[in-house]
Amino acid sequence: MRIPMVAGNWKMYKVRAEAEAFVQDLRAQITHLQDVEVVICPPYTLLESVIRAVQGSPFQVGAQNVYWEEQGAFTGEVAPSMLYDLGCRYVICGHSERRQYFGETDETVNRRLKAALGVGLIPIFCLGETLEERETGVTFQVCERQLINGLHGLTGDQITPIVVAYEPVWAIGTGRNATPQDAQEVISYLRGRISEKYSSAVGEQVRILYGGSVKPENIQALMAEPDLDGVLVGGASLEAASFARIIQYG
Numbered sequence: 558m559r560i561p562m563v564a565g566n567w568k569m570y571k572v573r574a575e576a577e578a579f580v581q582d583l584r585a586q587i588t589h590l591q592d593v594e595v596v597i598c599p600p601y602t603l604l605e606s607v608i609r610a611v612q613g614s615p616f617q618v619g620a621q622n623v624y625w626e627e628q629g630a631f632t633g634e635v636a637p638s639m640l641y642d643l644g645c646r647y648v649i650c651g652h653s654e655r656r657q658y659f660g661e662t663d664e665t666v667n668r669r670l671k672a673a674l675g676v677g678l679i680p681i682f683c684l685g686e687t688l689e690e691r692e693t694g695v696t697f698q699v700c701e702r703q704l705i706n707g708l709h710g711l712t713g714d715q716i717t718p719i720v721v722a723y724e725p726v727w728a729i730g731t732g733r734n735a736t737p738q739d740a741q742e743v744i745s746y747l748r749g750r751i752s753e754k755y756s757s758a759v760g761e762q763v764r765i766l767y768g769g770s771v772k773p774e775n776i777q778a779l780m781a782e783p784d785l786d787g788v789l790v791g792g793a794s795l796e797a798a799s800f801a802r803i804i805q806y807g
């Protein structure tokens with residue numbers, strides 16, 4: 558049984574007072590969760606405040622990135638154990654904005670995934686095609702390449718806890734979401750590749766989310782797709798009211 562997940566990616570938004578008010582507001586709107594896991598991913602600077610604010614609530618906290626070395630002279634980077642020690646249990650790896658603006662590659666994503674898993678963090682492993690790739694008909698190849706290279710060197714047991722997030726780049730922050738059928742098609746393809754490469758048991762267990770312009774208005778239709786196990790939400794996760802509606806599937 559794959560437990561659905563709703564994860565909010567705050568990107569580079571909010572300061573402390575806003576983050577604390579958000580959590581307070583969300584807690585007032587959602588007192589208990591049934592059959593859905595909720596993860597809030599604030600910027601590094603807010604992790605500690607948000608971890609404190611969610612205590613005693615059903616919400617979990619994740620970071621938006623992590624470095625692959627355990628410690629050392631790597632100015633500006635944050636190690637997996639530092640996040641775990643703080644109380645983070647999830648971490649986004651390979652978000653398309655990191656690939657696009659910060660030189661992230663399949664290889665560096667793979668290193669981050671391994672390092673995160675090594676300390677017990679659950680990676681939310683993002684992948685997805687660009688508009689140009691979709692238009693030239695290479696969506697499946699691109700997503701498969703990102704999936705296989707990102708998971709390189711990991712065993713079936715190691716990848717089972719990973720949460721994959723299929724996020725077509727053309728749908729992120731554009732208001733142009735993939736149709737539920739588009740999302741289902743790619744997600745079921747990815748699940749098939751995981752089953753083929755590891756085992757059908759692993760394929761059945763790995764959660765695969767959709768991300769890209771998810772809103773209260775489209776959550777229900779997305780969640781109705783059989784292979785889609787939840788969503789990674791950017792813009793609509795910044796307001797407690799819209800995030801709460803998404804958590805309750807509209």
Ligand code: PGA
Nearest residue numbers: 729730769770790791792
């Ligand atoms: P969006 O972002 O919901 O604002 O499109 C999704 C994401 O980047 O994870």
